[in-house]
Amino acid sequence: MKLELTINGVPRALDVAPDALLLDVLRDVAGCKSVKRGCEAGDCGACTVLVDGRPLASCMLLAGQVAGRSITTVEGLGTPEHPHPLMTALVEAGAVQCGFCIPGVILSAKALLDENPNPTAADVREALDGHLCRCTGYVKQIEAVLAAAAVLRAGKGGAR
Amino acid sequence: MKLEGFSHPRSIEEALAVLAGAPGEARPLAGGTAVVPMADRRARVLVDLSRAGLDTVVLEGDTLRLGATATLDAVARGKAVTDAGLDALVDAAGAAASRRLRRQITLGGNLVGLYPWSDPVPALVVLGAVVRVRSAAGQRDVPIDDFVARHPSKVLQPGELVTEIRVPRAAARTGSAFLKFARSAVDYALCGAAARLRLDGDVVREARVAVGALRPLPMRLAAAEQALVGKAPDPATLVAAAAAGAAEAEVSADFRASVEYRREVCGVLVRRVLETAARRAAGRSA
Ligand SMILES: Cc1cc2nc3c(=O)[nH]c(=O)nc-3n(C[C@H](O)[C@H](O)[C@H](O)COP(=O)(O)OP(=O)(O)OC[C@H]3O[C@@H](n4cnc5c(N)ncnc54)[C@H](O)[C@@H]3O)c2cc1C
Numbered sequence: 001m002k003l004e005l006t007i008n009g010v011p012r013a014l015d016v017a018p019d020a021l022l023l024d025v026l027r028d029v030a031g032c033k034s035v036k037r038g039c040e041a042g043d044c045g046a047c048t049v050l051v052d053g054r055p056l057a058s059c060m061l062l063a064g065q066v067a068g069r070s071i072t073t074v075e076g077l078g079t080p081e082h083p084h085p086l087m088t089a090l091v092e093a094g095a096v097q098c099g100f101c102i103p104g105v106i107l108s109a110k111a112l113l114d115e116n117p118n119p120t121a122a123d124v125r126e127a128l129d130g131h132l133c134r135c136t137g138y139v140k141q142i143e144a145v146l147a148a149a150a151v152l153r154a155g156k157g158g159a160r
Numbered sequence: 161m162k163l164e165g166f167s168h169p170r171s172i173e174e175a176l177a178v179l180a181g182a183p184g185e186a187r188p189l190a191g192g193t194a195v196v197p198m199a200d201r202r203a204r205v206l207v208d209l210s211r212a213g214l215d216t217v218v219l220e221g222d223t224l225r226l227g228a229t230a231t232l233d234a235v236a237r238g239k240a241v242t243d244a245g246l247d248a249l250v251d252a253a254g255a256a257a258s259r260r261l262r263r264q265i266t267l268g269g270n271l272v273g274l275y276p277w278s279d280p281v282p283a284l285v286v287l288g289a290v291v292r293v294r295s296a297a298g299q300r301d302v303p304i305d306d307f308v309a310r311h312p313s314k315v316l317q318p319g320e321l322v323t324e325i326r327v328p329r330a331a332a333r334t335g336s337a338f339l340k341f342a343r344s345a346v347d348y349a350l351c352g353a354a355a356r357l358r359l360d361g362d363v364v365r366e367a368r369v370a371v372g373a374l375r376p377l378p379m380r381l382a383a384a385e386q387a388l389v390g391k392a393p394d395p396a397t398l399v400a401a402a403a404a405g406a407a408e409a410e411v412s413a414d415f416r417a418s419v420e421y422r423r424e425v426c427g428v429l430v431r432r433v434l435e436t437a438a439r440r441a442a443g444r445s446a
């Protein structure tokens with residue numbers, strides 16, 4: 001089956017099996033290894049990607065469902081040389097340990113900040129609801145998202 | 161049957177035509193959170209409803225119209241839902257799964273799949289929702305009590321879709337609430353309870369109480385309702401009604417909890433939703 005979609009701003013036409021998960025297509029066909037397979041049951045959030053700006057679990061989507069849509073993974077947000085302010089803030093807050101949950105956390109946080117540039121800690125906690133982290137205890141992640149929000153509001157992170 | 165591909169209809173009429181054109185082979189797909197992981201792909205074509213314009217959340221006159229593909233997040237945060245005074249639905253849609261999953265799960269998929277843990281369903285039952293069902297041949301409205309008395313898969317005919325869930329706006333002096341109890345913030349409910357009370361002067365004029373997650377299908381608690389009507393919603397009355405409800409509830413056991421434990425939780429939750437519904441009813445003058 002031919003699947004046309006946009007991945008990180010680049011239009012793609014991929015050959016996929018009709019029953020392929022978006023998770024597998026992104027990792028194995030499109031090479032976006034930031035998208036993690038944690039539970040493959042919708043529980044952990046590690047596979048979260050943005051679909052037309054909405055954070056959704058790519059393990060709960062067949063690739064065919066997102067035909068024509070625009071997908072964003074963390075590869076599309078920043079690089080080690082030019083990190084997104086959320087990435088910088090997470091590192092600076094010491095909110096990254098093993099890192100497995102972090103791509104999903106970044107994308108849900110990005111969706112929150114796009115919707116609400118000035119969130120409260122409660123808003124951040126709610127946005128990260130459904131992202132399991134076995135390492136950090138969450139507090140530093142919440143602080144990091146609030147810090148990134150402040151940076152973005154001040155315009156220091158460039159227009160993203 | 162092997163999945164061959166997807167259809168992405170742009171309107172409800174187009175979706176119904178696709179279903180009518182491939183009887184038994186085309187299957188609706190909403191949020192996909194149940195269809196996808198269960199590899200339940202008994203379809204040749206999956207009909208993706210996400211672009212068919214079925215995601216409205218609007219209050220029209222005295223009816224809240226919820227499109228079948230409105231997500232639970234859109235329902236829980238919908239201004240129209242709050243404006244309609246339908247607090248039990250706000251409570252229930254916001255209590256399901258995690259925020260992340262609520263952005264994906266649709267109200268229609270949650271209702272048609274009717275899982276024991278479908279949190280919004282007991283709320284829809286006490287709020288007197290009506291389920292609008294359409295096929296290429298026509299349309300029918302099914303009261304929620306009938307829609308869930310048997311599993312919806314037995315109510316829906318091949319080629320039929322739920323297009324809309326219609327909920328009447330809360331009347332004056334009417335309050336509702338939903339609560340669930342689960343072992344963790346994201347686990348399925350061990351019990352869910354919903355109530356709607358209408359007051360007249362100092363007494364309860366009308367009461368609806370329903371529970372979910374205790375057995376495969378949700379259940380109205382008629383004895384609890386009868387224990388309320390005509391009485392003032394004072395603590396003793398609410399405790400007695402909750403006890404009557406817990407006694408009549410049909411409860412099954414599973415690996416999460418025993419019958420006895422679930423029944424105990426049911427009594428507590430019913431009392432608490434009655435307290436909240438009574439407080440909200442007293443506060444709603446208009
Ligand atoms: C980890 C996890 C936790 C969850 N926790 C909860 C919870 O606590 N509370 C809760 O209420 N839910 C919870 N859910 C959601 C629930 O279990 C189902 O997955 C969900 O309700 C299905 O909705 P959907 O929109 O994704 O439907 P889909 O998976 O797309 O479809 C479900 C079924 O309905 C049919 N269908 C869908 N829409 C229509 C329509 N308009 N007309 C006719 N047929 C239709 C489909 O063909 C399919 O048979 C959870 C899900 C997951 C994965």
Ligand code: FES
Nearest residue numbers: 038039040045059
């Ligand atoms: S891998 Fe998708 S939610 Fe865990």
Ligand code: FES
Nearest residue numbers: 098099133134135
């Ligand atoms: S940093 Fe290890 S799981 Fe979150």
